[in-house]
Amino acid sequence: MHQGTIIALRDRVLDAAEAVVVRQGIANLTLEAVAADAGMSKGGLLHHFPSKDKLIEAMVTRCADHWRQHADEAYRQSPEGPGRMARALLSHLEDPESWTEQCQRGSCAVFAALAQNPALIQPMRAVYSEIRERLTRDGLPEGVGETVIAAMDGLWLYRVLGLTTVDRSLMELVRKVLQPLVGTGTPARGTNEPRAARGTHESKKKGIEQ
Amino acid sequence: MHQGTIIALRDRVLDAAEAVVVRQGIANLTLEAVAADAGMSKGGLLHHFPSKDKLIEAMVTRCADHWRQHADEAYRQSPEGPGRMARALLSHLEDPESWTEQCQRGSCAVFAALAQNPALIQPMRAVYSEIRERLTRDGLPEGVGETVIAAMDGLWLYRVLGLTTVDRSLMELVRKVLQPLVGTGTPARGTNEPRAARGTHESKKKGIEQ
DNA sequence: CGGAATCAACCGTCTGGACGGTTTGTCGAT
DNA sequence: ATCGACAAACCGTCCAGACGGTTGATTCCG
Numbered sequence: 001m002h003q004g005t006i007i008a009l010r011d012r013v014l015d016a017a018e019a020v021v022v023r024q025g026i027a028n029l030t031l032e033a034v035a036a037d038a039g040m041s042k043g044g045l046l047h048h049f050p051s052k053d054k055l056i057e058a059m060v061t062r063c064a065d066h067w068r069q070h071a072d073e074a075y076r077q078s079p080e081g082p083g084r085m086a087r088a089l090l091s092h093l094e095d096p097e098s099w100t101e102q103c104q105r106g107s108c109a110v111f112a113a114l115a116q117n118p119a120l121i122q123p124m125r126a127v128y129s130e131i132r133e134r135l136t137r138d139g140l141p142e143g144v145g146e147t148v149i150a151a152m153d154g155l156w157l158y159r160v161l162g163l164t165t166v167d168r169s170l171m172e173l174v175r176k177v178l179q180p181l182v183g184t185g186t187p188a189r190g191t192n193e194p195r196a197a198r199g200t201h202e203s204k205k206k207g208i209e210q
Numbered sequence: 211m212h213q214g215t216i217i218a219l220r221d222r223v224l225d226a227a228e229a230v231v232v233r234q235g236i237a238n239l240t241l242e243a244v245a246a247d248a249g250m251s252k253g254g255l256l257h258h259f260p261s262k263d264k265l266i267e268a269m270v271t272r273c274a275d276h277w278r279q280h281a282d283e284a285y286r287q288s289p290e291g292p293g294r295m296a297r298a299l300l301s302h303l304e305d306p307e308s309w310t311e312q313c314q315r316g317s318c319a320v321f322a323a324l325a326q327n328p329a330l331i332q333p334m335r336a337v338y339s340e341i342r343e344r345l346t347r348d349g350l351p352e353g354v355g356e357t358v359i360a361a362m363d364g365l366w367l368y369r370v371l372g373l374t375t376v377d378r379s380l381m382e383l384v385r386k387v388l389q390p391l392v393g394t395g396t397p398a399r400g401t402n403e404p405r406a407a408r409g410t411h412e413s414k415k416k417g418i419e420q
Numbered sequence: 421c422g423g424a425a426t427c428a429a430c431c432g433t434c435t436g437g438a439c440g441g442t443t444t445g446t447c448g449a450t
Numbered sequence: 451a452t453c454g455a456c457a458a459a460c461c462g463t464c465c466a467g468a469c470g471g472t473t474g475a476t477t478c479c480g
Contacts, residue, residue, distance in 0.1 A: 027325055051467075114321060118235055147383075158360070163331070173357075177357040181387065240438080240439060241439075242439075250455095250457085252441090252457090
């Protein structure tokens with residue numbers, strides 16, 4: 001139970017930080033504001049996160065973990081065959097609510113890190129290199145996986161910057177264009193020669209294929 | 211000549227601001243730092259840009275203008291036919307130096323705006339809605355243009371956040387995947403029924419088709 | 421059992437520094 | 451002499467982090 005409350009408290013603080021960013025922007029992400037939103041004093045906040053850097057690092061790490069977890073889960077539920085990872089990623093566009101929420105979480109953490117200290121993005125980088133690695137061994141023609149994830153992150157960018165309204169119709173449009181590139185899961189004839197997953201890799205990083 | 215020096219000075223200051231962001235990050239984009247980099251005092255800087263908001267607004271506007279100009283130019287040089295705009299955008303990936311430079315300029319302005327006051331992104335929004343509008347009348351199947359630009363901006367994101375190394379091989383890979391979707395300029399049979407450019411638009415905004 | 425000791429969680433205050441913006445003054449060109 | 455282009459000093463504010471408490475629960479000890 002004690003462990004539980006500690007974890008809940010950390011999450012409460014991180015939620016508060018995200019809430020501050022959403023409501024008041026990165027410029028107003030101050031320790032005082034976070035403390036107030038989390039219902040404690042600045043002193044109390046600093047007791048748990050000894051510096052602003054540590055706080056933001058925790059935001060990014062939590063976000064990266066969620067993201068990794070989500071990707072793993074989607075991969076597991078995606079039918080086998082070439083393009084499994086790419087299809088797993090694409091499937092996220094079919095769930096606008098979940099996607100939108102992850103957009104917001106991600107943007108809070110990433111922008112906070114960017115403003116405070118770009119090096120704090122590191123955990124995100126790590127997740128991306130894991131995913132990119134899986135994409136390159138996905139059994140699709142070269143570049144397809146990279147294109148799919150780039151397009152999805154383009155949408156992410158539009159959403160979090162408000163560069164364009166990203167409603168479900170746009171998501172659907174993009175998904176329908178990308179879908180033919182990644183196949184259906186049952187390897188169809190007519191696709192380009194899929195690169196074989198070259199050997200010499202057996203869980204290079206932990207947690208990639210469980 | 212006088213007008214000339216004023217313009218040159220504005221650009222010098224904006225260049226200085228970008229340089230500060232590149233070297234020291236958004237967190238250190240202060241009026242003092244910009245003034246120092248531009249070789250003047252803070253008072254002098256504030257003489258030209260009466261507030262930090264105005265300075266960043268100018269950064270974003272200049273960047274948006276460059277971006278619009280570049281898109282117009284590429285469109286002009288792109289062969290006619292369906293997908294002309296999409297092909298124009300894609301062609302930028304063939305010029306990594308220019309692309310990289312625009313990445314940096316854009317990221318400085320956008321991130322500065324994001325940190326200072328998200329509303330300052332407005333000029334960028336305007337450029338995007340112009341480009342998106344041209345893309346939807348591009349004579350390509352629905353969603354293709356949107357996918358192309360999203361993928362390219364995904365690459366932009368990777369580059370400016372350092373989420374992934376974006377070298378010319380990755381750019382080439384993505385370009386080669388997207389190319390078949392936008393055709394060659396000579397309308398090939400076998401593509402989907404292109405949407406006709408619906409009438410009712412005659413230079414809705416200035417500067418779109420000159 | 422009961423009180424002393426311990427410890428983590430948390431609060432309120434303070435401070436040093438940085439930053440945006442203002443004011444006042446200087447100088448050269450017209 | 452007037453005006454625009456600066457410079458320098460300054461002000462008010464805000465924020466990260468330090469510090470010294472206080473509380474409340476737990477444990478230790480007699």
